[in-house]
Amino acid sequence: MRIAIPIHSFEPGGVERVALRLAEHWQEAGHDPVMVLGRSRGACAGTVPDLDYRVMREPFPTARWETIWMIWSLFRFLLVEKVDAVFCPGNTYTIVCVAMKLLHGNRCPPVLVKISNDLERHDLPKVIRPFYRWWLRIQGATLDRFVAIADPMRAEVERVLALPEDRVGIIPDPALSLTELDQLCVSRSAKTSQAGCRFLTVGRLVAQKNQMLLLEAFARHAWLEDTLVIAGDGPERERLVRRANGLGLLSQVRFVGHVDDVRALYTEADVFVLSSHYEGAPAVIVEALAAGLPIAATNSCVSMEWLTGYGQFGVVVPPADADALGIAMNAARHLRPDRIAMQRLASEFTLESSARLYLSELTALIHDVYRRRRMTTLGGLPYGRS
Numbered sequence: 001m002r003i004a005i006p007i008h009s010f011e012p013g014g015v016e017r018v019a020l021r022l023a024e025h026w027q028e029a030g031h032d033p034v035m036v037l038g039r040s041r042g043a044c045a046g047t048v049p050d051l052d053y054r055v056m057r058e059p060f061p062t063a064r065w066e067t068i069w070m071i072w073s074l075f076r077f078l079l080v081e082k083v084d085a086v087f088c089p090g091n092t093y094t095i096v097c098v099a100m101k102l103l104h105g106n107r108c109p110p111v112l113v114k115i116s117n118d119l120e121r122h123d124l125p126k127v128i129r130p131f132y133r134w135w136l137r138i139q140g141a142t143l144d145r146f147v148a149i150a151d152p153m154r155a156e157v158e159r160v161l162a163l164p165e166d167r168v169g170i171i172p173d174p175a176l177s178l179t180e181l182d183q184l185c186v187s188r189s190a191k192t193s194q195a196g197c198r199f200l201t202v203g204r205l206v207a208q209k210n211q212m213l214l215l216e217a218f219a220r221h222a223w224l225e226d227t228l229v230i231a232g233d234g235p236e237r238e239r240l241v242r243r244a245n246g247l248g249l250l251s252q253v254r255f256v257g258h259v260d261d262v263r264a265l266y267t268e269a270d271v272f273v274l275s276s277h278y279e280g281a282p283a284v285i286v287e288a289l290a291a292g293l294p295i296a297a298t299n300s301c302v303s304m305e306w307l308t309g310y311g312q313f314g315v316v317v318p319p320a321d322a323d324a325l326g327i328a329m330n331a332a333r334h335l336r337p338d339r340i341a342m343q344r345l346a347s348e349f350t351l352e353s354s355a356r357l358y359l360s361e362l363t364a365l366i367h368d369v370y371r372r373r374r375m376t377t378l379g380g381l382p383y384g385r386s
Contacts, residue, residue: 001362002032004083004109006074006093008066010042012233012258013204014283015090015116017044018174022087024049025355033087036077038062038070043233043258054081071099078104084366085109087358090116091280094139101142110144110369112362115153116173116280118301119160122319123277136160145365147358149173150281150303169361174354175283176290181350183263184290185343196225197333200269200293202262202284203276205234210298212236212243213322214275219247221326226252228273231265233258266291271332276300277319281307281349289313290346292339296328309345313337 005023007016023033027049037055039062054077062069074086074096086109088097097111124132140146140161147169148157157168176184199218203209211230218228230240230253237255244253259265266272272288274297281303288295289307295314297304298321308314315331317324 001026001085001359001366002034002083003085003087003362004034004036004074004077004081005087005089006036006038006070006096007089008038008070008092009063010037010040010045010048012042012044015092018114018116018283019087019089020048020051021177021351022089022174022355022358023051025351026359027051029355029359031359034077034081034083036070036074038066038073044260047260067095070096074100075103078108083109085362086111087362088113088143090114091119092116094143098139098142106373110365112358112365113139113143113146114171115146115148115157118153118278118280119156120302121278133160137162144369145169145361147171147361150306152303152306153280153301156302169357171354171357171361172349173281173283173286174351175281175286175349176346177351180263181290181343181347184266184287184346185292196223196227197329198268198270199226199228199273199329200231200265200271201229201273201275202231202259202265202287203274203282204232205230205236205240207236208277209236210275210277210320211240213298213320213325214273215240215243215247215249215253216322217275217326217329218253219249220322221330222252228253229256229265229269230254231256231259231262262287266293269293271296271329272314273325273329273332274298274300275325279304283349286346286349289342292337292342294332294335294337296325296332298325307345309337309341313342313345 005019007019026033034052034054037053039058040055056073088094088111100108121132140163145167146157148154151170154168154170201214244250272293272295276298279301285307295308297314297316298319299316300319304316308316315328317328
């Protein structure tokens with residue numbers, strides 16, 4: 001199969017990271033993934049796999065207009081290149097794929113969409129939510145097939161997008177390779193004792209991840225000996241550093257920036273914290289499970305209670321409540337979760353398994369869509385009949 005995959009750039013992000021890893025695995029399996037880039041820049045540019053990258057020359061810097069530029073780039077690519085399918089790697093790119101369906105019509109290849117984030121966006125202003133729900137229905141009516149990245153997401157995807165069961169699949173998010181899983185599973189054995197609790201969060205410094213809430217929770221509820229490591233980079237960094245300084249936390253909080261290999265961070269931590277407004281099935285939670293770290297998290301997706309073992313592996317609290325998150329962090333420090341059970345759950349989210357499942361979904365989608373198109377061309381008669 002020849003599969004087109006749109007991504008904006010090489011900036012660090014979970015959706016783009018997973019897309020690149022899946023494409024590399026598909027290429028090794030003998031398929032032909034093509035990465036259609038908005039721009040070939042970003043902090044991860046030096047570590048990306050050896051794939052077929054297609055990027056148009058920018059007439060001007062396009063970062064501020066990346067969605068419009070991505071629509072134009074993929075539209076132009078599909079005009080001159082033939083592919084069997086388009087893989088939409090996350091919710092961010094559904095607008096791009098809907099535009100392809102409208103612009104190319106029946107000439108548009110079938111689109112498989114990975115639902116990377118929760119569809120219930122309670123962080124949006126109430127006046128915006130009806131329009132957002134309408135937009136989701138448009139996606140469901142326009143795009144061909146959808147994949148939820150954890151089993152608890154299926155009912156939400158079917159309901160919100162108004163989809164029948166046969167248009168929704170479940171494929172665990174390929175958060176870890178088998179090698180990475182093994183390395184994280186053994187990493188905690190090297191931990192040494194230290195006064196205070198070492199809290200860790202990993203993620204892009206963007207509004208969605210709401211690290212501002214984490215700073216507030218830490219300021220109100222952390223002990224004097226506690227420390228907090230914030231790994232990641234993004235547009236919110238300067239604002240977060242200023243807030244940490246204003247809260248008098250700079251001696252306890254470390255901003256370590258983007259980290260390519262996070263294993264050492266999990267080894268050194270005692271509790272993993274997630275403060276997001278919304279997520280899907282966060283890869284960082286899977287990493288924390290593999291490392292055996294107790295978790296304190298906002299209820300930022302329909303899968304969060306399931307991922308934390310319904311209280312066995314962590315404490316889940318409502319989003320946007322700093323006191324609740326701080327109390328959860330202190331409760332998590334006293335948890336002694338079953339590491340074997342945590343690692344068993346993490347092992348469901350492996351690249352090797354999910355990459356094969358995606359290939360099966362793509363193959364079935366391509367056959368189904370082109371079969372239906374042939375029937376339509378023949379006036380509704382089954383292919384081969386007259």
